[in-house]
Amino acid sequence: MIKHLYKYIAIIVIAIIFSSGFVGANNIQSVDDLAYAVAIGIDVGETERIKVTFQFTMPNSSGENNAGETAPAVIDTVEAACIDSAVNLVNTFVSKEVNLSHCKVIVISEELARSGISKEIYSLMNKVQVRPDSNVIISTTTAQEYIESVKPGLENLVAKFYEILPRSSEYTGFTSDIQLIDFFRNLESKATEPVAILGHAVSASITGTSTSSSGSGGGNASSEGSVPSQSTAGQGGGESGTQPQGQAGQSGQGGTQQQGQTGQTGQGGQGGTQQQGQGGASQGQGDSGSGGQGGGSEESGSGKKDNLPADNGIENVGLAVFKDDKMVGTLSKTETLSHLIITNKLKSCRLSIPDPEDETKAIDFFLTADSKPKIKVSILNGTPYISIDVKMNGRISSINQISEDISDERITEIERYASHYLETHISNYLYKTSKEFNSDISGLGQYAIGNFKTRSEFEEYNWLDNFDNAFFNVNTEVKVRSNFLLIGT
16 A cells, blocks of 8 residues: 555656646747847936936847848837836837846946936846846947947947957056946945946937838837837948057047147147047047156046047947046046056057157067056055056057167166156056046055954044045056067168
């Protein structure tokens, strides 16, 4: 009798295990039933708190029939009180359910960022579908203009374009790969402040032209007085906006400027202001030439930005600096390079400095980090004293002449000049973030924790509010490699 009982129990258990695999099969959604958003833009709303722009791609747009063509994208914009309400509102008039699991970038307008974005960051982090490795971009134009201006000329899929674009920081030093999880972690930290990618729609009035269409939706939605709009992004053509690499104080084609020199203005303007380049590039700001040998520092900010051509309609150059959840300023490309060096995120870049023998000419370097920066923080009478030692390798890639007079003395002179040049720019960057922004985006507070016995003592010291009292001692050593120079015969 007991044997039969065990037999029946075993049969029931096996039946339950097999049947459980079919439970909910009717709820499985096909890829064709979902609308995948690859980018989200957040602006200040007119009738509601925020205006949210969703960029969708066609699931079957990468087929063989249209190989070589840019995949079309559909853009929808709604106004709502929060991101969750915006998603629900879009779901009421599109034919597919909105899915954020493939979102690559979060674009936030500078106007909204300066008023505080903690609510939006927390909301995105709490959404299971949103990937923590999505990039955070602060656009000096509106987020909607930024998204509408994207034209991935060298990529068939806009999602792939968004994924690859931030990687340029690995070989330019112009920007950094800032992800949502990085921004959130720094926002919650007591030892560092958030920073985000600084973006810009180069010519929104030209590249952002869109036509109204019904797209994938079926009619208009009416909720909370908001009016959704929809546009279809045209297919991009031509070459993508590859930008010149890592040359401080220079712009690319269509807006050329000579290398920024100590205390001198760039070509074609006062105070280092670059002339507007061809192809609709906006006017930028070059080196201001302030202070000492090779000590020019670039200015950046709203209306003062680096002038770089970008055929894809957008450019990501510089970083947006935050104090708590509010944007307080921006970094130029040279200041961004300094930030990458201090945070040990620079892999390589190209940098041009004036020739110490003739400052009207330039020497081009291919820079790589020799080792991680050595940072030491001391607290004396309540004031932070920060010592930073930086070692870099610089391979000379070009010089003003091909000759046999590149002696050891000449190399030593170039090393000394390049070291001073970088040291001055790094010091300017540190004092700017400390005195002007009072924002420790370099994470130097992590090195200050050792001065306190407990974590509570460190928090009571309130490092983030005392950072503006810091003093810096920067020592930079550039080891020059010249074995790639051509020697005259």
